[in-house]
Amino acid sequence: MSFPRPSGIISQKIRKTDTDSKDSALCGQVPFLPDLCSVTALAALVLMGELLALVLVLALDGLRDFSWQRLGLVSLVIQWVILPCAAVLCRLRPYLAKLPHKHAGAISFIAVLGVLGLVMGVQRYVRALLLQADFDWWGLASDCLLGAICAGVVLRYAYLQQQLYNQQQAELGARIEALQSRIRPHFLFNSMNSLASLIAVDPDRAERLVEDLCVLFRASLADPKLVPLSQEIQLSQRYLEIEALRLGERLQQQWQQQGTLEDIQVPSMLLQPLLENAVLHGVAQRREGGTITVAVKTGGGVLYIDIENPLPAETVHFTRESNGMAVENIRQRLAAYYGDRFKFTAGRVGDHYRVQLQLPLFPREVVQRETKPTINSSRDTEVME
Numbered sequence: 001m002s003f004p005r006p007s008g009i010i011s012q013k014i015r016k017t018d019t020d021s022k023d024s025a026l027c028g029q030v031p032f033l034p035d036l037c038s039v040t041a042l043a044a045l046v047l048m049g050e051l052l053a054l055v056l057v058l059a060l061d062g063l064r065d066f067s068w069q070r071l072g073l074v075s076l077v078i079q080w081v082i083l084p085c086a087a088v089l090c091r092l093r094p095y096l097a098k099l100p101h102k103h104a105g106a107i108s109f110i111a112v113l114g115v116l117g118l119v120m121g122v123q124r125y126v127r128a129l130l131l132q133a134d135f136d137w138w139g140l141a142s143d144c145l146l147g148a149i150c151a152g153v154v155l156r157y158a159y160l161q162q163q164l165y166n167q168q169q170a171e172l173g174a175r176i177e178a179l180q181s182r183i184r185p186h187f188l189f190n191s192m193n194s195l196a197s198l199i200a201v202d203p204d205r206a207e208r209l210v211e212d213l214c215v216l217f218r219a220s221l222a223d224p225k226l227v228p229l230s231q232e233i234q235l236s237q238r239y240l241e242i243e244a245l246r247l248g249e250r251l252q253q254q255w256q257q258q259g260t261l262e263d264i265q266v267p268s269m270l271l272q273p274l275l276e277n278a279v280l281h282g283v284a285q286r287r288e289g290g291t292i293t294v295a296v297k298t299g300g301g302v303l304y305i306d307i308e309n310p311l312p313a314e315t316v317h318f319t320r321e322s323n324g325m326a327v328e329n330i331r332q333r334l335a336a337y338y339g340d341r342f343k344f345t346a347g348r349v350g351d352h353y354r355v356q357l358q359l360p361l362f363p364r365e366v367v368q369r370e371t372k373p374t375i376n377s378s379r380d381t382e383v384m385e
Contacts, residue, residue, distance in 0.1 A: 031097050032104045033155075034162050037090040045086055049078040052150065077123055081147060085115045101159075108155055116147040194245045209245060212238040216272070226265040226337075229303070233296070236271040240292065243279050250289025251279065258297035264361055266303070267337050273330060274355050278309035282353055285312040298361060305357040311348065327355075334359070 034041060053075040061067055088111050096104040120143045128135045195213075198206035215238055237253070244251045275292065283290045290310035297304050327346050334342050334357075343358035 030166050031093060031162055032099070032101065033089060033093055033096060033108065033158050034165075035090065035093065036086040036158075042083075042086065045082050046079065048154070049082045050075055053078050077119070080123075081116055081119045084119065085112045085151070088112075088115055105155070105159065109152065112151045112155065113144070113148055116151065117144055120144055120147065194242070198245070205245075209242060212242050216242070225268055227268045229261050229264040229266050229296070232266055232268065232271055233294075235269075236275055236294070239272050239275060240279070243276075247279075247284060247289060250286070251283050252289070252291040254291055254293045256293070256295040256297075258295075259299065261296065261298065264298070264303060266359065267333055270330065270333075271305070271307070274307050274327075277327065278307060278353065278355075282309035282311055286310060301361050303357075303359045303361055305355075305359070307355040308349075308352050311351055311353050313351070 036042070036045065053071060056074055057066065057071045061070065089108060092107065092111060096108060099107070120140055124136055124140045124143070127133075195206055195209050198209060216235065233255070237255070240251065240253045244253075271294070275294075278292050283292060292307070292309045295304070295306040295308075331344055334344060338360065341360055343356070346355040347353070
């Protein structure tokens with residue numbers, strides 16, 4: 001099956017972003033506060049406001065004289081403070097990301113105090129008009145002081161949560177990049193030897209080998225990201241073509257596709273290490289060679305990828321010999337992208353070695369779909385290496 005050449009984790013209590021760790025509002029800048037305009041953030045803020053109103057009413061009236069009317073009025077005032085503050089901080093978020101943390105914290109607190117003073121002042125003014133009484137300046141000061149204390153606590157909590165999230169994202173990106181950058185030197189050496197032998201015999205084929213190597217190494221050195229599945233399959237086919245120069249007719253490949261694979265994205269360099277494992281420890285160890293079969297299909301919101309290769313007779317009954325860098329590398333990268341919402345098994349089946357992957361079709365939405373059934377990752381893996 002041929003594919004056309006393409007042209008080209010973490011959850012938080014207030015903010016949840018997709019696995020590519022990019023915030024469209026900040027354009028790559030490190031945020032100072034969570035995104036308070038998201039639905040999750042607004043729901044959390046409203047809930048916090050209701051809890052604060054309940055605490056205040058219980059503190060004033062107690063449980064015996066609890067007043068639902070007072071709870072409603074207090075909740076209304078608190079929500080009128082919380083929602084405008086969230087809107088203001090949401091608008092200021094791109095600018096706060098450019099400032100030192102002390103300045104950003106001061107501006108955030110001043111902005112919240114401004115909204116708080118305005119809302120409470122209007123509330124006290126309307127109350128004085130309705131009751132035909134004098135404006136209660138001391139009551140306004142008390143309300144502002146209480147609101148300032150609560151605002152300081154909430155802002156500090158949001159700041160610490162965002163900084164922890166930033167640190168986790170940085171560590172995750174570094175880990176994915178380190179895992180993706182592991183390329184075995186022997187593949188480069190073998191490719192260079194094949195290239196040297198082809199230059200004099202078949203210059204056109206040598207040129208195609210250089211092009212395939214450039215594409216492969218460009219992908220391996222690119223920033224870790226999600227890529228179209230068709231691009232990943234084409235890259236894997238190029239890798240097998242490079243290995244076929246060394247193994248000749250001993251290496252055969254068979255690709256099976258079922259379902260629609262357009263718009264499906266997977267982590268870059270997902271298949272190549274598994275295919276390299278199949279070549280080095282399977283086909284290359286057999287005198288007669290063998291066929292590597294790759295089956296890709298979709299169903300039930302899940303992407304299924306099966307890779308199977310024959311094993312040499314002397315290793316069919318071997319037990320596990322090592323952790324297997326390629327298999328463990330892929331497992332860790334999948335865990336970084338999908339959390340526990342994937343299944344990855346690898347082991348011997350008769351005289352063949354089989355790798356089975358089950359991934360959500362839409363990795364960018366995996367983190368946000370908390371209520372839907374998920375696929376648990378499997379730790380039962382047997383490796384060839």
